[in-house]
Amino acid sequence: MKPAPCPDAELQSVVAMSRADALRGIGQTETLLAHYADDARLQFLYGSLLAGAQRYDEAVTAMTRAIGIEPGFVLARFQLGFLQLTCARPEAATQTWLPLLLLPEDDPFKLFALGLGHLIRDEFEATIGRLEAGMARNDAHPLVNNDMQLIVDEVRKLVARNAGQGEREAAMSETQLLFERYAVHDTSAYRH
Secondary structure, eight states, X not given: OOOOOOOHHHHHHHHHHHHHOHHHHHHHHHHHHHHOTTOHHHHHHHHHHHHHXXXXXXXXXXXXXXXXXXXXXXXXXXXXXXXXXXXXXXXXHHHHHGGGGGSOTTOHHHHHHHHHHHHXXXXXXXXXXXXXXXXXXXOSOHHHHHHHHHHHHXXXXXXXXXXXXXXXXXXXXXXXXXXXXXXXXXXTTOOO
C-alpha cells in the first residue's frame, strides 16, 4: 500500500510560508518530510527551497528523490536538469532530461530541454527558437517562462556581442557565465 501523501492544505501552507520566509519554509518542509518522505511534491518543494538558499548539492538530492518517487513528474525532472546545468553539470542535466525527449513534440518541457541542449552546444539561434516555442506553449508554469525568458535575453546579448568575432572559446565561457548568473531561482511556487 502506497503511503498517504502530504495533505494539499499543509503543502500549500508551506508554499505560502516559504514566500514570506524561505528559511522557515525549509524548516517546515523538513518537518513534513518526517511524515511524508514519499511525497514527490514535498521533495520537489524542499529541493526548490534549498536551491533558493544556494544549498545546491542538497537541492539536487531532494529533487532526485522527487523524480525517483514519481518518474513522470515533468516539472521536477526539468528543474532538476536545470539545476544541474546551472551547477556546471551539463552531462547530468542531459541525462536527467532524456525522458522529456519522449514527450509530444509541442510539449513545453521537451522544447525547453531541447533549447537548453542547444545552448550547451553553443547553438544560440536554435536555443532561442526552442525556448521561445516552449514559452508560447507553457501556460501552466509562468515562473519557468520567466527563467527561460532571462536566458533568451542573455543569449541574444551574447549573440550580438560575439557577432563577427568567431571565437568559440569566448562564446563557451560566456555561456557558462550566463548559467552562473542565473543559477537557480527560488522555485518554491512551482506546483505539480
